Amino acid sequence: MSENQIRPDKKNQPIKILYIVTQSEWGGAQTYVFDLAYYFSKNNWQVNVAVGEDRNGELIKRLEKINAGIFFMNNLKRKINMWSDINAFFDIIKLCRKIKPDIVHLNSSKSGAMGAIAARIAGIKKILYTVHGFVLNEDLSFFKKMFYLAAERISAKFKNHFICVSEFDKKSLLKHKICRTDKITVIYNGIDLENIKFLAQDEARIKLNDLIPDRGLSMTDYYIGTIAHLYKNKGLIYLIEAARETIEVEPRAKFLIIGEGEEKKRLEKLIDDYKLNENVYLLGNVFNASQYLKAFDIYVLASIKEGLSYSLIEAQTAGIPSVATAVGGSPEIVENNKTGVLVAAKNFNKLGIEIINLIQNKGKREELTKNSVENAKKFALKRMIEETEKIYNLKA
Missing domain, CATH: 3.40.50.2000 (Glycogen Phosphorylase B;)
Structure with a gap:
């Protein structure tokens, strides 16, 4: 310049x-x-x-x-x-x-x-x-x-x-x-595509497990994760509703929410009311959270308002299939059923269905992974x- x-x-x-x-x-x-x-x-x-x-x-x-x-x-x-x-x-x-x-x-x-x-x-x-x-x-x-x-x-x-x-x-x-x-x-x-680093899946899972020692997760569970401020705009109440429906079908589904914010008490109450304490975990702030992305089998962005999500781009770079709400710039990151799955905001039924579909369809997860890694290069x-x-x- x-x-x-x-x-x-x-x-x-x-x-x-x-x-x-x-x-x-x-x-x-x-x-x-x-x-x-x-x-x-x-x-x-x-x-x-x-x-x-x-x-x-x-x-x-x-x-x-x-x-x-x-x-x-x-x-x-x-x-x-x-x-x-x-x-x-x-x-x-x-x-x-x-x-x-x-x-x-x-x-x-x-x-x-x-x-x-x-x-x-x-x-x-x-x-x-x-x-x-x-x-x-x-x-x-x-x-x-x-x-x-x-x-x-x-x-x-x-x-x-x-x-x-x-x-x-x-x-x-x-x-x-x-x-x-x-x-x-x-x-x-x-994002810095050349220097971004992710922990291997097993190492990432072990480290995240250290944050919840009293409960612990099995390495064979399905890890569904998100990284987000605990704000209303992030739609986390809908993610917990979707988790409730997912767990009824797939009891090994474990939802890990990384972040802090003003909605924390409300989310904790919802988890308690639905008796989801053994399947849904609020992990709080985690330093350099993106390095743990490979711990997840599926990444979820449940926002009701969004700009252009860094975490969604990072999840694609890490090769994690994603389910995201079609708000803000997310449809510019995710091409539905090619580089991820899009659902309407606040539709927790559909969100849960798509999470279950990916859990049960390893081939679909692998296809989305391949396409999303390539797609992330434009960011x-x-x-x-x-x-x-x-x-x-x-x-x-």
């Missing part, structure tokens, strides 16, 4: 970029921010990352190991809170004026809305926003939808460009008249970075 195109008046100084993301708990947006921060810090950019809500998430731990500035914004929270949101707005203005970035790159709906306006007030000329699943595709009340729609349309006027992680999100922006099509670029999430980190760098290089 030519620095002259980004800031022709400061040719001999490193380019400054500020990423803003609401949470540091590891997930898709955090993976995305870290991968970009890591690459551009290695290429002599001055990289700064502002994180809201918590200071102990995996994103912080990883950023501390690279040459990146870290700023904590305690008022920037995931949930709407008028007082905190007002303070967060002014915090972003102050931070932008302090570090004077050439580019502000926003991630998540809340930081995308307030961050764009705040950054422009602070005098930032280039403001980009990555849509990791469009907020209006969530289950929202009418009034919340109208509020978010107004916020998206108003803040769009302060954004130079939108990056969508799926064609689905691009269509959603256009459908809701958020911005013009020439302000949107679709760039699929990417390369190198391509994602190159295409994002082109957006950074656009004129403000």
